[in-house]
Amino acid sequence: MNLDFLEIVGKILDKSEKILSEYPLCNSCLGRIFAKYGLGLSNYERGLAIKTLLSIKLHIEYTRGLLNKEHAYKLAVNAGEEVASTYRKLYGENIEVNECYICRNKLTKDFIREVAEKACELLKNHDAESFLVGITLDKDIVEKELEILVKYGLESSESIKRELKREIGKAITSICGIPPDFTKPSAVLMIELNNDFKYGTKIQVNPLFYSGIYWKLGRNISHVPWYTKTGSKKYPLSIQEAVEKVFGSVFNADEVVIHAAGREDVDARMLGSGRPLIIEVKSPRKRIDLNELKNIVENSFKNTPVVLSISSSTTRGNIARIKEHSKRKRKIYRVTVYVSDGVKAEELKTLDEYFVNREITQRTPTRILRRKKDLERKRKVYMVKSAKISNNVFEALVYCDGGLYVKELVHCDNGRTTPCFAGILGKKAIPVELDVLYVEE
Ligand SMILES: [Zn+2]
DSSP: OOHHHHHHHHHHHHHHHHHHHHSOOOHHHHHHHTTTSSTTOOHHHHHHHHHHHHHHHHHHHHHTTOOOHHHHHHHHHHHOHHHHHHHHHHHOOOOOOOOOTTTTTOOSHHHHHHHHHHHHHHHHHTTOSOEEEEEEEOHHHHHHHHHHHHHTTOOSOOOHHHHHHHHHHHHHHHHHOOOBOSSSOSEEEEEEEOTTOOEEEEEEEOOEEEEEEEEEOSSSEESSOOBOTTSOBSSSEEHHHHHHHHHHHHTTOSEEEEEESSOOOTTEEEEEEEEEEEEEEESOSOOOOHHHHHHHHHHHTTTSSEEEEEEEEEOTHHHHHHHHHHHHSOEEEEEEEEOTTOOOHHHHHHHHHHOSSEEEEEEOOGGGTTTSOOOEEEEEEEEEEEEEOSSSEEEEEEEEOTTOOHHHHHHTTTTTEESOHHHHHTSOOEEEEEEEEEEOO
16 A cells, blocks of 8 residues: 555544544535545545544544543544444443534535525526626634634645535536536626525626617607706607617616717717617526527617617627727718808819818817817818708718717807818808718728
8 A cells, every 4th residue: 555645644534633622523624624635525525534534543442442532522522423423332322412613514415405596596587697606704604714724734725615616506507507607607696604604695697798780760869868857858769768678678687778889969860881889788687699689679670760780799898999999980971051141063162172181170069068178179071072952952971080070060160160161161051960871890
């Protein structure tokens, strides 16, 4: 027999005997102390093996007349039934065993199973695809465990917290078939234990994120619901509400939030390429396959003023990316302009020729000064293509930097935007309708 092995086993037994003569420990709590020995064994099995060897040792010492009865008694009451049964046979005395110093005999398979069953219920209620277990322990339990480790200079121990996490996790997967995920779980189970092993379980479901594009085919549709001071809605429909209505019911979610790559004015339509957005579904209780979602979205947004298309699932990290992206990316607008003094084709030609790679200086528009700081910004207009519609109306396509205020580009905002259409035309010009046709990828 390998001597090294016998030496290690001897040391484990010696140490266990010392610990058990002072502290009562159940199989799991004893086995956990020597967790690095015996691959594939549970702490319970390891603890049981140690106690079995101790019983054999007591018997051998007894038959050789080397056993101290007082010592044997201490071991028997602290090691539980495994050693107590030997003691009773050897001395013919009935003795009662003590409760485990760390877990008070609560850390049992039944306990793990009960916690896992409750957790499974919560996971199922939220249709979770994967999970992670988090444990908060009463400090009493942690301190007792530490006390033994420090006292006996033990290094090979696993913590009770880690054992609970692992065993509850394994039990959850075996009971309801949901796998753990240590990096991107769909739900986190927070289990809090008091010093009597009474516990509470909370579930925190991670939100789902979907990338898509929306189009706004009508005007006077706000981005999010817009309430007046009296509490009534200023516009009957918002993109947020349109999306929430469908996603809220598909996912049975508490809250749905849209994160768009910029936004257009309430009275502007969003046509052409549409505008990218990310939809965040908070605390979903139901999950569906991406293709199924795409179909539902396609059907739900048919013939409605807001149209949505979903391309993929995504992560929170991409929200900042699409928002930043929209600030820099160029756009094409279509603006319909009314000129009360009338407009000639030659004047429009001058307008088109002037606005080529032209830098525009804009102070914050008067219409939003109440909400935003008065700043100066510079944006470029790369190209303008205008066409006369009637004596007083023309339409212009404006290809420009993201963030340019197009209405102000037309009417000059009392000189706060320069140069501008009205300035070049030498006439008053009013933007009547505005559409976003293209948001650069
Ligand atoms: Zn225990």
